[in-house]
Amino acid sequence: MNNHKSIGAFSLYFSFFILLLIAYIPSFQGDWHFDDLPNILENTPLHLTELAPQSLKRTFFAYPESEGTFLRPVSNLSFALNWFFHQDKVFGYHLVNFFIHFFTTVFLFKSCLLLLSSPKIKGRVHGNPFLIAALAALFWALNPVQTQAVTYIVQRMASLAAMFTIIGIWCYLKARRQQDDSIKKQFFYYAGLLFAFLLALGSKENAILLPASLVLIELFFFRETIKLSKQNIIIFTLGFLFILGFTILLKGPDVFHGIFASYSTRSFTPSQRVLTESRIVLFYLSLLFYPAPFRLSLIHEIQVSTSIFHPITTLFAVLSIGILVILPFFLHKRYPLLSFAILFFFLNHTVESTFLNLELIFEHRNYLPSFFLFLPTASLISTLIHQYRQQKKSIYFTLIGSTALLVLFLLLGTLIRNKVWLTEQSLWADSLKKAPNSTGPYINLGLYYLVQENNLQKAFRLSQLSLDKNSATPWKSRFWAYNNMGYIMKLIGNYDKALQFYDHALSESQDTPYGKYNAPLLLTKAQVLWLTGEKHKAMEIMSSLTVARPEQGKYLHQYGEMLIGMSKADEGITLLQQVLADSDMRSKEYRKSLLDFALVYAKLGFVEKSFFYINFTHDLGVPTVPSLLCLIEASILAKEEDKAAHAINQLLSKITWPEFIAILEEKSTNTPVLPLNYPLIQEYSKKWLTQLQIQ
Incomplete structure (x- = not known):
């Protein structure tokens, strides 16, 4: 019997693998996109050249938005290992992302199977539990919405957190099944749960909701009743305090003050974000159940809700979510799978879809919350198949054929969406078509034409058009538009215009937290000033940069070159020696410093x-x-x-x-x-x- 089960499971996993491979094989050549650049390509602490303990440890602190902070170390380490073996070749990164998705699908199936055999559900669900779990996992895994979490390389952070979360859920369910067996087995699975939880947190912070998800599972699948008993109140309170305490531990005691203070750079307030997210979460639900490729995009245009009545759809969204959250507590006895799936979805959206100062909408945020969303649908299909198997063969075969067609449509949708992700041009052209009033597609498509096509006119025009488009952070969008326009003017030799655009960009970000990213722009401005003959101004900028960012070799190197060029060879050589001592031999700064030494020694007669x-x-x-x-x-x-x-x-x-x-x-x-x-x-x-x- 066990052999038959093992063969059946292996056949299913092999089927998962083949179907997912067909759907995702175009993504293996997909380009680097958007946040891939600062998080991986330009994140030098991740660029491992040796597997030494010190080098590996350095990657734990390589999160670019918070340099030197121990944040998302598991994700960072995975990228660093990819870099060690593949450098900037995308295939290896996509391959890892694909296998993360595959293993997540397998553990989702195993978890669904365990839920269906739990004390409160076993015997109440008609149909084949194996089929229900398989369909639920397949509907989730082949859903085109998931492409953003799988194909977008940097979103490995989201998919890794989800994989370890579902492994943690599986460990918990296995431990709960061992209650009548040895304590050793229970301990083994609970230890696995703890380890998976830590790895999930080390991948992305939204995994902090795993304990709350386990409370939900305990109530819906193992407790006799769901009511506000003293025991349940204690469980909820302890879970809330744990999440609160862990958040403070990760982010510091002033975490909530920092969150609300950061809204000063946004075009919306915390309350407006919460109201807007009510509409967005319902939009997410519509995408998951109607994931047509023409509805999917990296950028979505969303009107901010300025009050509960504007737009009026905000009121309907808030009421709808309120009803959807309350109903499961009344319907859980009759519809336990549906009740659980709804609450799990909304619970796991609370980190990224409430008051935290994040971008308003991204499809990858559905990856984890949608885990069990298709379990009720799969149960209904299986029940109908079971019901009509002996009675009406025509309906039975229609159901089988319709289910197969649904899987095929999901596969084709994912295939189509993955082709959109192939290049920067295809991705941003698609985004521009679907979000023509947003700044992002214009700026990023302009960058593509600038860097890849060398079409300066088109790149400049797209950057210029972005200036009157909508953005959640208008100053940041204008910063990048002016920066790109200045760079284009530099390329064509119009240095006066380039300096004007650079000054516009600097003025946009000067009084914002983004001002710390001005250094590369100041470096370029100094280079332009040098070319125009204003060498003393250029050196003033570089002197300030080296004081502010002494760890950055490219600033030390540039200033050293300028000092040598101004006949201050001794000072310049000192800086270049520092660059050589601190830089990787394969870096550009290292090679350029060698050339500077060559010139100095040539002039000295050596x-x-x-x-x-x-x-x-x-x-x-x-x-x-x-x-x-x-x-x-x-x-x-x-x-x-x-x-x-x-x-x-x-x-x-x-x-x-x-x-x-x-x-x-x-x-x-x-x-x-x-x-x-x-x-x-x-x-x-x-x-x-x-x-x-x-x-």
């Missing part, structure tokens, strides 16, 4: 040292335009014209002669901010060209 640093740079990576320019200058100063000529030939295989001349005249936007002697290289290059023409 030719061999100069060539050593340049060759070392080339050993770390292919020759670049800056490294070849350094080689040309060092070769000229060493009077080794053959080496200089060879370096020019290598350089002209990468750029054109007009581009080369523009760099030497310091008119190119690609001119390296290196302490190069451009007139010296220009004079030699013209001589080299003349000799080449004579030959």
Whole structure:
């Protein structure tokens, strides 16, 4: 008997795997998107180069929005291990996300099966429990809404928290089944529950509701009655105090003051957010039961509820949620699965869909709350199949066919949605079509055209159009729009306009918490000032940046270069030595610092040292335009014209002669901010060209 069960379970898991693989296989080549960049690609503490304990420990404090804080360490460690094996290649990250989704589906099935065999439910549900649990898990796993939590790489934080949560629920259910068996087995499963809970919390904070979810399971599946008894009141009170205490432990004693103070940068208040979320949560429900791809988007346009009567749908939403939350306490005896599913859904939305200062709406927030939402639907289908199996074959086969079609439609919807996630262009074009009055799609689609297509005109136009669109944080949207417009002006050589846009961007964020992110923009502004000849202003900015962010090698490096360029070689070399000591050998700052040393030693007459640093740079990576320019200058100063000529030939295989001349005249936007002697290289290059023409 047990062998038959094992074979049946294995066949089911294999079916889950194949169906999910078909639905998600397009996602394996999906691009990096949106928050993937700051959380993974630009989050250098996650970039593991060795599996040493100290390096692994550093990843626990790598959450970019709270640098140096022990936050989401499990998620961070998983990204770091991905980086160690795959660097910036997306396939490995998507593969891990897929398996997280698969294992979550398996444990959801196992948990549903245990719920259906619990004391209060066993014998009351008609139909095959195995079929009910399988359909409930499949309807959840293949739902197109889940693509945002699975395909969007950074949302591994949400899917990991959900996976460990469902494993914790399964451990609890297994422990409850062991009451008549050995204490050792109970202890084993309760220990597993605690471990899963800690891992879930280390993945994302919304997992803190696991204890409350277990209270809900205890009441609906193991208690004889659900009433406000003294025992139940004590359970609820202890659960609330536990969640409150753990929140304070994680975030500090002033957590609630900080939450409400942070709303100063929002276009809505805490009460307005709560009212708006009432409409959003009902919208989530509609998406889960009608997840047509044309309804799904990374960005949704939501009107903020300014009062319970504006818009009037807010009143209906609040009343509807009130009814949905109260009804289960009256209907739980007759409809226990439905009552539990509704309360579990709303309970697990309380962290992200109430008063916390988060973005208003994201589809991935449904991943965990929707776990048991399809259990009543699956039960109804199974009951009908069981009822008509012997009576009316036509209805029986219609039900079987309709269920298979439903699974097929869900699979196709997920497949279609995953294709939208393939590239930045497809994702943001889709978002722009569905949310044409929101700033996000314009800014991010503009970034795509700027970085990937080099279509500066289209990128500038999209950034410009974003300025009069809606945003929950208007100043932040304007900050990025002006920043991008300034960068485009820099690229085309219109430095005055670039500086104007940069100043606009800085003024938007100066008096906000986002001001701490101004450093990269100030660095770019300093580089533009240097190109316009305002070198003292550029150095003032860089001096301030190195004081404010001494741990950032790119600021120390840039300031060191500028000091050398202003004939302050001793001060510049000291900073560059610090960069070399603190940087990873594979980083850009490290290689650029080597080139700076090469130039300094060339000017001092230490030719061999100069060539050593340049060759070392080339050993770390292919020759670049800056490294070849350094080689040309060092070769000229060493009077080794053959080496200089060879370096020019290598350089002209990468750029054109007009581009080369523009760099030497310091008119190119690609001119390296290196302490190069451009007139010296220009004079030699013209001589080299003349000799080449004579030959």
